[in-house]
Amino acid sequence: MGNTTETTNEIKVKWRCPSNIAIVKYWGKKSVQIPCNPSLSLTLSNSYTEVEVTVSEKTTHEQVELTYYFEGEENQKFGNRVAAYLADNIDSFPYLNMVAVTIQSKNSFPHSAGIASSASAFGAIALAMLDIAYQFEEKEIDDDFYQKASELARLGSGSACRSVFPSYSIWGEVDGIEGTSNEYAVGVHNIHPIFKNYKDAILIVEDEPKKISSTVGHSLMNDHPFAEIRFKQAEKRTKELVDILEEGDIDSFIQICESDALTLHAMMMTSTDYYLLVKPGTITAIEKIMQFRLENLVPVCFTLDAGPNVHVLYPEKYQDVVEEFINTELKDTYKKVIFDHEGEGPQKLSI
Numbered sequence: 001m002g003n004t005t006e007t008t009n010e011i012k013v014k015w016r017c018p019s020n021i022a023i024v025k026y027w028g029k030k031s032v033q034i035p036c037n038p039s040l041s042l043t044l045s046n047s048y049t050e051v052e053v054t055v056s057e058k059t060t061h062e063q064v065e066l067t068y069y070f071e072g073e074e075n076q077k078f079g080n081r082v083a084a085y086l087a088d089n090i091d092s093f094p095y096l097n098m099v100a101v102t103i104q105s106k107n108s109f110p111h112s113a114g115i116a117s118s119a120s121a122f123g124a125i126a127l128a129m130l131d132i133a134y135q136f137e138e139k140e141i142d143d144d145f146y147q148k149a150s151e152l153a154r155l156g157s158g159s160a161c162r163s164v165f166p167s168y169s170i171w172g173e174v175d176g177i178e179g180t181s182n183e184y185a186v187g188v189h190n191i192h193p194i195f196k197n198y199k200d201a202i203l204i205v206e207d208e209p210k211k212i213s214s215t216v217g218h219s220l221m222n223d224h225p226f227a228e229i230r231f232k233q234a235e236k237r238t239k240e241l242v243d244i245l246e247e248g249d250i251d252s253f254i255q256i257c258e259s260d261a262l263t264l265h266a267m268m269m270t271s272t273d274y275y276l277l278v279k280p281g282t283i284t285a286i287e288k289i290m291q292f293r294l295e296n297l298v299p300v301c302f303t304l305d306a307g308p309n310v311h312v313l314y315p316e317k318y319q320d321v322v323e324e325f326i327n328t329e330l331k332d333t334y335k336k337v338i339f340d341h342e343g344e345g346p347q348k349l350s351i
């Protein structure tokens with residue numbers, strides 16, 4: 001069974017799953033975790049979650065008997081969320097009726113980094129739990145495995161479904177792009193060399209937990225005055241971005257990337273219960289990036305997640321000049337910076 005440790009009563013697997021950053025953003029959802037619009041993201045490399053999952057004999061009569069550790073300490077709060085997720089999806093993990101499960105989880109990035117960890121966490125959990133289901137059924141890991149893992153990751157946290165694939169991936173049905181689905185993500189395969197090993201330096205402007213969760217943010221799209229226009233725009237942009245990634249059209253990439261980040265935040269600022277997540281450091285960094293691009297003709301751009309941190313995106317061949325700019329001119333805008341880049345997707349690890 002490959003990298004699996006097995007004693008008579010115990011199966012243990014270990015998976016690493018990276019985080020991802022959306023270029024076209026998912027914002028607004030229907031039941032159950034169905035996106036209101038398609039999204040397209042870049043899978044990262046250095047920002048990841050690792051989970052080690054052990055199944056052993058049950059000691060209670062609970063349907064899902066889970067003990068969840070985060071960085072060596074039992075974490076009841078996230079453990080309860082994971083237990084509820086496993087119970088909701090018991091049909092995919094039927095072995096949970098018979099065995100207890102222990103998850104040891106850790107992130108490569110500091111907790112206070114303000115990086116959304118649910119994408120990498122649910123990516124890793126779905127992969128590991130499905131791997132165990134496959135072992136009980138004596139099935140080999142194949143392409144269907146990743147599709148199913150993506151679907152299960154989505155049910156834990158929407159954006160997690162894109163982390164199951166390397167490089168770039170799309171989640172959500174796009175008219176005219178075969179294979180796309182609202183249920184799971186699919187990889188984007190024709191990528192121009194300029195977009196390979198694409199860099200993402202994450203400027204941690206603020207490291208406090210955000211006051212408004214993404215769940216609340218998504219729900220505010222339900223009666224948002226601009227919702228329908230936004231959903232159509234995101235589908236159009238996703239479609240255009242697929243061609244842009246293939247052709248290596250970096251100017252159009254920058255245009256869509258920055259505009260979509262600002263549109264996401266504009267949606268927050270214009271919902272009925274409006275709110276604001278950007279901070280002064282966010283605005284200063286954005287202005288400096290745009291000015292640096294104009295003055296130096298370097299194709300660097302920004303995107304934002306649902307928070308104040310700024311993702312600085314640039315091609316590998318401009319790495320030195322952009323990193324120098326980040327370390328000097330942007331220095332006062334952030335508390336720390338994480339240098340990351342396009343990654344190769346999840347990995348099963350040996351134990």
Ligand code: PMV
Nearest residue numbers: 022025026157158159214306
């Ligand atoms: O996956 P969720 O529910 O945390 O939502 C994530 C939404 C954004 O990060 C803002 C955009 C995206 O597509 O990842």
